[in-house]
Amino acid sequence: MAQSVEVTQGEPFLPAANASLSSSTSPSHSHSATAFALLQNPKIALGFVLVILFVLERLIRGREKLPAGVKRLPRLPGLPWAGRFWDVPETGIESAFHFGALHKKYGPIYEWKVMGTTHAWIETDKVARDLFVRRQRNYCDRNELPAAIGVKQDMEILPLSGYSEDFKRHKNFIHTIMRHSHPKNFYGWPVQENKKTLRRLLETPDRWSEHMITHCARTIASIAWGDPEHGKKLLTVVPELLKAVSPAGPIINKLTFLQHLPTAISPFKQAEARRKQEMTEAFYEALNDVKDRVNKGTAEECWSMLWLNQEKGIEATKCDFHEAAYAIGSSSFVAIATIGGPLHGFFLAIAHYPEWLGQLQEEVDRVCGDRLPAIEDLPLLPKLRATVKEVLRWRQSTPLGVPHEALEDDVYDGYLIKKGTMLHANHFLITRDPTLYPRPNTFLPERWLSPTYPTYKEPLTEHPNLRGDISFGYGNRSCPGIDLTHFELCTLFGALTWSFNIRPTPGTTPPYYEVNPYVITMTKPFPVEITIRSESKRRFILDGCDDPGYTLKAEKEGKWDLVHDVRGDALWDWGGLAPSYEVPAVPKTYPEFA
Ligand code: HEM
Numbered sequence: 001m002a003q004s005v006e007v008t009q010g011e012p013f014l015p016a017a018n019a020s021l022s023s024s025t026s027p028s029h030s031h032s033a034t035a036f037a038l039l040q041n042p043k044i045a046l047g048f049v050l051v052i053l054f055v056l057e058r059l060i061r062g063r064e065k066l067p068a069g070v071k072r073l074p075r076l077p078g079l080p081w082a083g084r085f086w087d088v089p090e091t092g093i094e095s096a097f098h099f100g101a102l103h104k105k106y107g108p109i110y111e112w113k114v115m116g117t118t119h120a121w122i123e124t125d126k127v128a129r130d131l132f133v134r135r136q137r138n139y140c141d142r143n144e145l146p147a148a149i150g151v152k153q154d155m156e157i158l159p160l161s162g163y164s165e166d167f168k169r170h171k172n173f174i175h176t177i178m179r180h181s182h183p184k185n186f187y188g189w190p191v192q193e194n195k196k197t198l199r200r201l202l203e204t205p206d207r208w209s210e211h212m213i214t215h216c217a218r219t220i221a222s223i224a225w226g227d228p229e230h231g232k233k234l235l236t237v238v239p240e241l242l243k244a245v246s247p248a249g250p251i252i253n254k255l256t257f258l259q260h261l262p263t264a265i266s267p268f269k270q271a272e273a274r275r276k277q278e279m280t281e282a283f284y285e286a287l288n289d290v291k292d293r294v295n296k297g298t299a300e301e302c303w304s305m306l307w308l309n310q311e312k313g314i315e316a317t318k319c320d321f322h323e324a325a326y327a328i329g330s331s332s333f334v335a336i337a338t339i340g341g342p343l344h345g346f347f348l349a350i351a352h353y354p355e356w357l358g359q360l361q362e363e364v365d366r367v368c369g370d371r372l373p374a375i376e377d378l379p380l381l382p383k384l385r386a387t388v389k390e391v392l393r394w395r396q397s398t399p400l401g402v403p404h405e406a407l408e409d410d411v412y413d414g415y416l417i418k419k420g421t422m423l424h425a426n427h428f429l430i431t432r433d434p435t436l437y438p439r440p441n442t443f444l445p446e447r448w449l450s451p452t453y454p455t456y457k458e459p460l461t462e463h464p465n466l467r468g469d470i471s472f473g474y475g476n477r478s479c480p481g482i483d484l485t486h487f488e489l490c491t492l493f494g495a496l497t498w499s500f501n502i503r504p505t506p507g508t509t510p511p512y513y514e515v516n517p518y519v520i521t522m523t524k525p526f527p528v529e530i531t532i533r534s535e536s537k538r539r540f541i542l543d544g545c546d547d548p549g550y551t552l553k554a555e556k557e558g559k560w561d562l563v564h565d566v567r568g569d570a571l572w573d574w575g576g577l578a579p580s581y582e583v584p585a586v587p588k589t590y591p592e593f594a
Pocket residue numbers: 158159160161171174330331332334335338339341342397398401402403404471472473474475476477478479480481482484485
């Protein structure tokens with residue numbers, strides 16, 4: 001053994017001297033020696049291996065037997081098993097751009113293989129509906145997630161759970177709590193929180209992004225557990241999970257074979273175990289707190305009370321403590337980044353289309369006068385509803401939706417879709433189809449308000465609204481949070497419009513399409529000037545809300561406390577989910593459809 005090491009070290013495989021020596025021998029010998037020498041270059045050797053693997057893949061795929069009349073989906077060329085591993089875009093929105101551009105070449109649905117998994121990219125609304133709605137029974141599963149291993153089977157986090165009887169019970173639970181709380185205006189919590197958010201914006205306008213995020217957390221925590229303070233728990237557990245489920249998160253999401261490492265030596269599995277533990281603690285603590293308050297007679301209406309009281313519909317789902325804690329908790333944390341996205345998008349839209357704020361203010365002032373817009377005013381506020389709808393289209397929270405997985409082999413339009421294929425509907429591209437959305441890159445709320453646009457619908461007292469909106473996905477896996485989103489966005493956009501003038505800070509450049517890199521995207525915060533529109537409005541906010549309810553503290557005291565460095569200038573970036581925008585040294589270019 002020692003000898004072989006010595007030999008290898010002492011005699012490099014093909015030293016330059018040997019190479020020149022071999023060139024003086026016969027031509028065929030000299031060619032093979034040159035090729036051999038070339039292969040000593042690691043880059044050339046890797047290229048050679050890739051070419052061989054590529055050829056092998058074509059041969060193997062060519063031999064796969066297909067039923068008569070069935071074709072293969074167009075597929076991006078790649079290597080056997082590893083596929084196009086070099087082609088995984090880093091960020092959520094870059095993936096939407098990347099695969100959206102390939103649509104022209106490969107058509108409305110095509111395959112992309114990477115690390116043993118077959119992905120299908122769906123680039124039109126028709127194909128998404130044909131598969132996810134008309135054939136929803138086959139396309140309703142979710143995929144495994146390498147960094148959040150086991151999350152599909154655990155049945156704890158509804159959006160990531162595989163399809164099963166447990167999933168159906170849990171989804172029923174969510175629909176029941178939504179059906180119960182929506183007619184009661186989500187127990188009045190969103191309107192109460194809107195006032196606190198106005199107060200915070202009045203006091204510390206430069207922290208607007210933080211206020212939007214904490215607004216979402218406080219509102220949903222109140223609806224779920226009757227206490228906005230539990231929002232801190234949600235804000236703590238979301239960043240870890242969102243990173244774990246994003247390609248831009250831990251490297252295991254790209255190098256998926258790392259999931260086979262045993263827990264003892266896998267930092268990913270250890271991190272996932274910690275995340276689960278923390279999430280369970282958060283959800284148990286919050287539900288137990290409601291239980292205590294019910295016993296003391298101090299609990300206020302919230303989703304948890306529905307489970308504790310076994311309200312009509314809830315009892316049929318037979319959710320035990322653990323299931324209820326997770327069903328409530330996991331439906332709550334999704335309401336932060338998703339709704340935070342369009343809230344940031346609103347500031348961006350106003351930055352790029354300042355004249356629209358004037359039009360909105362005219363409508364809100366005319367209808368509401370000296371009070372904040374209320375949900376009852378919505379029939380008379382079509383411009384406000386159009387703003388919500390257009391912000392969701394223009395800057396989507398989930399530009400690639402959530403993948404659906406095929407339960408069985410299927411043939412669609414003569415093409416084979418294999419069991420286990422992960423299908424992604426490119427919501428971003430679908431809502432940029434110029435035949436339905438003329439001038440698709442423009443923020444154009446008028447497209448919902450004028451009969452000259454194909455998306456126009458009457459009556460304007462009802463349309464536009466979010467029912468059936470593509471942003472919320474398709475079929476039996478579509479989002480149960482539409483009514484809550486509509487309620488929160490309409491009332492908060494309305495309150496912001498009524499209260500403030502908003503514009504980018506003079507001398508600064510707002511971003512165009514710069515968002516965080518994860519699967520739920522949010523415009524990067526940028527400097528904005530927010531000023532109160534009148535003294536009477538200032539008085540109204542100060543009198544109407546004596547407690548601004550700041551969520552971030554100067555120092556960490558309790559386990560769930562979140563810290564804002566009040567001494568420094570740095571803005572709170574929510575664990576990397578809301579990094580501040582920095583103008584790039586070289587202007588960024590975007591695909592024509594972005
Ligand atoms: C702007 C706001 C929102 C957007 C854009 C959004 C988008 C989505 C999308 C695209 C899906 C996957 C649909 C599919 O698989 O086809 C989804 C699922 C889900 N959403 Fe939302 N969502 C939003 C707000 C909310 C809110 C406020 C809640 C709850 C309070 C919520 C709870 C859920 C749940 C529980 C699922 C999982 C459904 C399932 O897997 O069957 N979402 N959402």
